Amino acid sequence: MPIPPEGGHAMASTDVSDPRYYHKVVDCQWACPAHTNVPGYLRLIALGRYDDSYLLNRESNVFPGILGRTCDRPCEPACRRGRVDEKPVAICRLKRVAADQRGDITDRLPKAPAVKNGKRVALVGAGPSSLTVANDLLPLGYDVTIFERNARPGGLMRINIPAFRLPAQVLDEECGYIIDMGAHMRYGTPVESLKALLADGYDAVYVGSGAPKGKELDLPGRWDAPAQVHIGIEWLANVHFGHVERIAPRVLIIGVGNTAMDCCRTAKRVGATDVKVIARRGRKHFKASPWELEDAEEEQVEIVENHAPKRFIVENGTLVGMEFERLEWSEGAGGRQTSTVLGTTVIPCDAVILAIGQDNAFPWIERDIGITFDAKWDMPIVDKVTHQSTRAGVFFGGDAAWGPENIIWAVAHGHAAAISIHQHCQGLPVDERPPVGMTLTSAKMGMHAWAYDNDYDTAGRAKMQHAELAARFAHVGVEVELGFTAEQTATEVQRCLNCDIQTHFTAPLCIECDACVDVCPTNCLTITTNSTPLDELRTRLSAPALNHAQDLYVSDALPQTRRIMVKDEDVCLHCGLCAERCPTAAWDMRVFDLKQPYAGTALAGALG
Amino acid sequence: MTSIAKPPVKHPSSRTNALGLTLRDYEGAMSTLCAGCGHDSVTAALVQAAWELALEPHRAAKMSGIGCSSKTTAYFMKQSHGFNSVHGRMPSVTSGAAAANRGLTYIGISGDGDSLSIGLGQLSHAIRRNVNMLYVLENNGVYGLTKGQFSASADIGSTSKKGEANEQAPIDPVLLALTLGATFVARSFSGDKRQLVPILKAGIAHRGFALVDVISPCVSFNDHEGSTKSYAYTREHEVEAVHADFVPLQREITVPATDEVLRVVELHDGAQVRLRATAKDYDPTDRESAYAHVRACQSRHEIATGLLFVDEDGKDMHDHLRTVPTPLVDLPYEQLCPGKAAMEKLMERYR
DSSP states (O other): OOOOOSSSSOOOOOOTTSHHHHHHHSHHHHHSTTOOOHHHHHHHHHTTOHHHHHHHHHHHHSOHHHHHHHOOOTHHHHOTHHHHSSSOOOHHHHHHHHHHHOOOOGGGSOOOOSSOOSOEEEEEOOSHHHHHHHHHHGGGTOEEEEEOSSSSSOTHHHHTSOTTTSOHHHHHHHHHHHHTTTOEEETTOOOOOHHHHHHTTOSEEEEOOOOOEEOOOOOTTTTTSGGGEEEHHHHHHHHHHTSOOOOOSEEEEEOOSHHHHHHHHHHHHTTOSEEEEEOSSOGGGOOSOHHHHHHHHHTTOEEEOSEEEEEEEEETTEEEEEEEEEEEEEEOGGGOEEEEEEEEEEEEOSEEEEOSOEEOOOTTSOTTSSOOBOTTTOOBOOOTTTOBOSSTTEEEOTHHHHSOOOHHHHHHHHHHHHHHHHHHHTTOOTTOOOOOEEEEEEOEEETTEESSOOSOOOOOOOOOOBOOHHHHTTOTTOOSBOOOOHHHHHHHHHTOOOTTEEEEEOGGGOOOOOHHHHHOTTOOEEEEOOOSOHHHHHHTSSSOOSOOSSOEEEOOOOTTTOOEEEEEOTTOOOOOHHHHHOTTOOEEEEEEEEEOOOTTOOOGGGGO | OOSSOOOSOOOTTOOOOTTSOOGGGGBOSOOOSOTTOHHHHHHHHHHHHHHHTTOOGGGEEEEEOSSTGGGGGGGBOTTSEEEEOSTTOHHHHHHHHHHHOTTSEEEEEEEHHHHHTTTHHHHHHHHHHTOSEEEEEEEOSEETTTTOEEOTTOOTTOBOTTSOBOOSOOOOHHHHHHHTTOSEEEEEETTOHHHHHHHHHHHHHSSSEEEEEEEOOOTTTSOSTTOSSSHHHHHHHEEEEEEEEEEOTTSOOOOOOOSSOEEEEEOTTSOEEEEEEOSTTOOTTOHHHHHHHHHHHHHTTOEEEEEEEEOTTOOOHHHHHTOOSSOGGGSOHHHHSOOHHHHHHHHHTTO
8 A cells, every 4th residue: 555645745655556557667568559568578589489479479469470570669669778778679570580480389379169159240341450359259259250342351461561561471371360260251242331231130340441542632633644643552452463563664652651651662663763752841750660761762762851742744644743842841839830832843753652641431331320420520439448439339440440550559459349349248338348457476586596687788779681672673572671580689689678577666675775776777766755746856866867758666665764765767777786786675576467458358346 | 796797878867077977987896795785885975976076087096905895996986096905904005005106096995894903003003194095994893704793893782693792892983083183084874875975075185084984784794683883773873963065176166045054174175075063063173072072972872973073284194204296106216216326415414
């Protein structure tokens, strides 16, 4: 129990029994929408236990092989290593190592029971979010039917992500793990009426149909040479299906998100020689992931900044170029960016690909079946936690719920929606959620031996090896990234700071000898009086943090002086020196394991 | 003792001193002392003091004898000179070094065994000579290296780990130093860096012998109930007589307005020590009252701490010996050793 503060301004002690406290310390796991146990699986890779690492990954993110190549990596900018060293741990690439090096794990995958539970669930679309729902519900005995417009599963992962980034075999394997549990696949079957689907008597319906409509750019000349102007995601799909095999030499890509990156690099592989990506704003505002930009530029794609499209130039029915306004941006009051037009420029081209975003499209959802749509955006109203629409039993997730996001978000949505569907089918309220849990076990193995390697490795971030430029363009399917070598892997896993091995403090044991404060390499610890609110307390620490996103741990009053132990979590290296120097084991290193709930996890009261 | 070296990672907001060095640059090797040893906190205080003073590491010499305390010199300022002498002989080695090179800053680290038993005579004479050095006496009341026998500073009635009480009267280094005419006498506690760091800085800046007796508990053999040198006992019985704030010459003096009476002592190099008496009517420049205060505290089972006595007008060893201002190591050979003729001329004076 936290001891109540003594004075009016004093702070209450931190309640570390709430899983959120230690979870937040693990920056990568906190930033990941699916809350993957990153340090845990990196340690398994370090031990060469690739199968275990893959399966630990799969628990939360379902598609380690796919995400190890395509994830937007919200974990990496969050990684603590980036705050104490130049660059974060190459988490995503290591995930791929676990996937690439694994053996046959099929006998360790979840299995559907022989006897079903009698509930039927329909999933619309066979993309990442629907497949996650199926992954969570099939082992519980659900009868799952997936409707997919294309002939194969994967959704945008298959038709929009080019094969040079994600080989089909990787995709087939990981989709197969789920489908082979016994999902009924209705390929080539787009759902044309939700009303009709509901009439089939499913116990629940999940809409995971993505945001399949590329945005249009309706400028003068747009429709004068329609064969030369393409919508990005449609064009990528056409390349995937083999409907498009060539493109003219000079191509302009409008937009600078990740779809634009896939378009420009694909164009280079189907005949384009001069590819320019046109951006309205400066580089720091680009939506594309920095590493994708880097890869595109390595392939001699030119990025043109601060150009706004004005019109398509069509002569005698042939597109010959586009006119742009050259912009200069300045920051106005309130940080708002305003642009000034400096002049216009014509860039000649033979084709234009529009990659300026995606919209949702629900022409197949009737508006009189109890599903309320938002008047402004014409999007269904969906609960942020339960994923349920205004009609009980109809759930949305992935890009279909709130517009385009990344694959890892779709997976997180799938897990959350599966919980709701399970609740709904049991006749329980969907907003009653199984609790987030944790286990905390001492990592102490001996006098100065821990259940993890606590030494700090000074190595810099490993660089991904790429296929030779010349070899890359032979075929759309030549994978560019070759994966880490065994040596790179061995070094890179050691860069992880093991933020999940928590510094756990027991105030009554402390004799205030200062040993921990003295030895901490990054000055995280302070013993001080508990007399001021948080903001002032921060200024009294041994080394005030630059990043306030991480919390302060505040102990109960210490036995000898009633002062408090304060730990700033910001740049703790989890090296364990505080615990090694502690004469009374008031500090201990404890392995934190987040127990993320999934469909089928017991509710809070269920265990009595 | 730790299983790994301290990771070479600095806090993103770590600052540099006038020499462009960070605090971490003043560290030494990893300590192999017991976890929780007071000596490691003294090390941290020395690192802090040296960094704040912007002491040039290559212009400092760390001197020590034998014992747990004497290992301390390995744990700070790895780029400085050092001499690990025979047991109890650190004061004479330092006297010799200081005689030869008065240009260095001497930081001597000793313990209650090294200073008050085998080295008591050495300590006494270094005080008499007023060698220009900081003398840190890490005082824990036991012989830790040999598993906890009482040392010469153990108080009457203080019990050993096995429960046996000490019956012999202690030697109090502070009283000893005051008696022998030391010009800078302080006592502090390893668990109180707010007090200890300014005292160490003032002691380094003081010209002459600066004795700092630091109660530095032995976690392995003298931190139990019944010990008078434990963390808990020291915290309960510590009475700070005078709080010292060290104000270096270079820095603009901005002290918040206060009703307290401040006594300012100007040091040889122009820096100041601002003394704030926390015991009523305490005069840190009066040797007699300092002695009386420490004795009175003793009889009340209190531990008098703070900068207890300072005399900046005392003559140091070089003044007494009337040596040349140039360090002997820097004198040209002809001057240092002027030859047979000069020797004979000198001898002539004694005939």
